[in-house]
Amino acid sequence: MSDVTGKVFLVGAGPGDPGLLTVRGKECLERADVVLYDALSNEVLTEYAPNAEKIFAGKSPDKHMLLQEEINRLLIDLARQGKRVVRLKGGDPFVFGRGGEEALALAENGIPYEVVPGVTAGIAVPAYAGIPVTHRGLSTSCMFITGHDEDLLDEEETDFAHIAVQGTLCFFMGVKNLPTLVKQVIALGRAPETPAAVITWGTLPKQRTIVATLATLEEVCDREKPTPPALVVVGDVVRLHNQLSWFESRPLFGRRVVVTRARAQAAELVRRLYELGADVFEFPTIEIEPAPISEPFDYIGTYNWVVMTSVNGVEMLFERLEELGQDARDLANVKLCAIGSATAEAVRKRFLNVDLMPEKYVAEDLLTALVQREGELEGKRFLLPRADIARSFLPEELRKRGAVVTELVAYRTVAPKTSDELAEQLAAYRPDLVTFTSSSTARNFAEILGATRLDAVALTAQFASIGPITSKTAAELGMPVTI
CATH class of the missing domain: 3.30.950.10 (Tetrapyrrole methylase, C-terminal domain)
Structure with a gap:
């Protein structure tokens, strides 16, 4: 038992929409050592406490159920261990939430506590x-x-x-x-x-x-x-x-949409879909890992062009430059090319202008745009920071035209460890739409699900992709893209 008594925060999670959590509730979660959450508090909210221990304390047929007396005792014991404990309750703790009983138990045992009201379902x-x-x-x-x-x-x-x-x-x-x-x-x-x-x-x-x-x-x-x-x-x-x-x-209300993008990068897409009314199922099929950049590349200022093909490539390149003591000033005489508006925006956030962006976000159109812009590519120096599994089309075609190309593996795209239980949940989810943001998301999606579950998903779902290359990959795997 700790000599220092912790504190319990009885936090109202709101009625379900994670956006209805209060600012104070979010602050408590971010600083929590332990989170006890019930069935009516959106489990997504526990992501605000990534390093905290999570304990389910609600009523659910597929999880162990704690009695109210057990919850009270657990709150007291954890606080006596010196921990900051968040008791996350659906709605408001004091509106049919038994928060009063928990507060009384804490008060009777001399445990410091705070009540954080929530938006009530009523x-x-x-x-x-x-x-x-x-x-x-x-x-x-x-x-x-x-x-x-x-x-x-x-x-x-x-x-x-x-x-x-x-x-x-x-x-x-x-x-x-x-x-x-x-x-x-x-x-x-x-x-x-x-x-x-x-x-x-x-x-x-x-x-x-x-x-x-x-x-x-x-x-x-x-x-x-x-x-x-x-x-x-x-x-x-x-x-x-x-x-x-x-x-x-709302236009997508009730539509069940699967997002396969890496969880760390899916937030904006998930938010937009949610705002349109979609019921979003996050099923990340890739993870992004920084590659150990062992191969050297020349001082960045000696290149004529740096070609950015993804947001990840932008971020990883600048992390590498920082390690080498270089920054945006060293790109003063270098032209920058970006594939896609999101990639271009990532470049602009570094206070740099994009000199060239093709209308279609594929390497073939990028090559055409470069030839139109430069004319002859003989002797031009290109740096291509990209994924380990990126297509070889662009560097090969540039070299055919006499360009000097340095390929820099800036990051790796790997399949995450997805539980069989989550894959079963997805198959039972009966999605209306599955989204793919790269060929690797499509390939890994098919591999993780397996043939039987993929057939079940295809019975109800349409498939959407970011572009023609990804669409081609999905179609080859039995997932014809219609959006």
């Missing part, structure tokens, strides 16, 4: 369904009620009769007891024709909103079969759903 989930919980002329009050325990729906146990006929009612965990819930709300005076909605997986790309009335809700749900997590909303504000349904109206 407000955020209806908002993502286009349902404001209050609205002038429709509702001036809102009540959060647990629908998990039938006894709590009894009028003698829960005093909500005085507002049951007017305000907005938000029932957490209400799907299982929906018939009882509906009957008691009507019995307390709410009109059977009152609009009602069941929202499942709120704030996530698989969100679904089922709209009915109190009188028809049970029948509609028997047909639609909503599954937890779900929120039941009752009130006239539900009428606004059709007009204000912004989240479910």
Whole structure:
């Protein structure tokens, strides 16, 4: 046991959308030694604590379940070891999250703690369904009620009769007891024709909103079969759903998209897809490793052209230059060529201009552009920092024209260690679209999945690629590209 007592942070993770985590919550995760997370907190958020120990403390059929008393004891024990512990809870810790029980246990044992409120599902989930919980002329009050325990729906146990006929009612965990819930709300005076909605997986790309009335809700749900997590909303504000349904109206809403790019480089693509409404499955099929640059290359200022074919090539080259005591000033008289807008942007971030970028992002078009720009290439000196598996077309064609070419293996593209379990999850995911950003992502995707799982994916998925070379590779592997 440590002489210094640690501290526990009861952090609300929000209702599901990782973007709804608070700034303070993110700060706590970044500094955590241990993260205890539950089933309703988005597991993606634990990536903010890359070096912390992660412990699942929720309820899931495929994971060990900790009882509440065990969670309380674990929080106390970890804090007494001097650790900074984040207890990551879905929604807000103090809104049906049992955060109060955990805080009491910590207080009774003299453990320092902090409560970091989270965005509660009771407000955020209806908002993502286009349902404001209050609205002038429709509702001036809102009540959060647990629908998990039938006894709590009894009028003698829960005093909500005085507002049951007017305000907005938000029932957490209400799907299982929906018939009882509906009957008691009507019995307390709410009109059977009152609009009602069941929202499942709120704030996530698989969100679904089922709209009915109190009188028809049970029948509609028997047909639609909503599954937890779900929120039941009752009130006239539900009428606004059709007009204000912004989240479910996004162009890629609900489309299941697989991103095969290296995880370290996939963030921007994942973010853009998510903002368009896609349900993104990250399945990295490559990893980027810096190559041990053993072969020497001349002082960079002696080259006529440096040809950058990828963002990785740009980054690795400048890391190498820094090791050699060189920097952007040594490129003052060198022309720079980039394949692709992302590569060009990486060059510009180094405060350098790109002298040439072909319209099509392939080596063949680059060669044509170089010949048009330079005319004769005889004696011109080219440096090509690139991947170990890059195509040989460009250096070979440059040499045929008399150019002096130095190929620099700046990085290696390797297949990651992907678990068989993750591959099975992908096959069961039934994706609508699989994206490839290079030929190696396509090759490794097919190899990791194997023939049987690849056939299962191809039954539902279209394939998209970054360019013609990658498209050709994918097609040869039985994945014809249509996008």
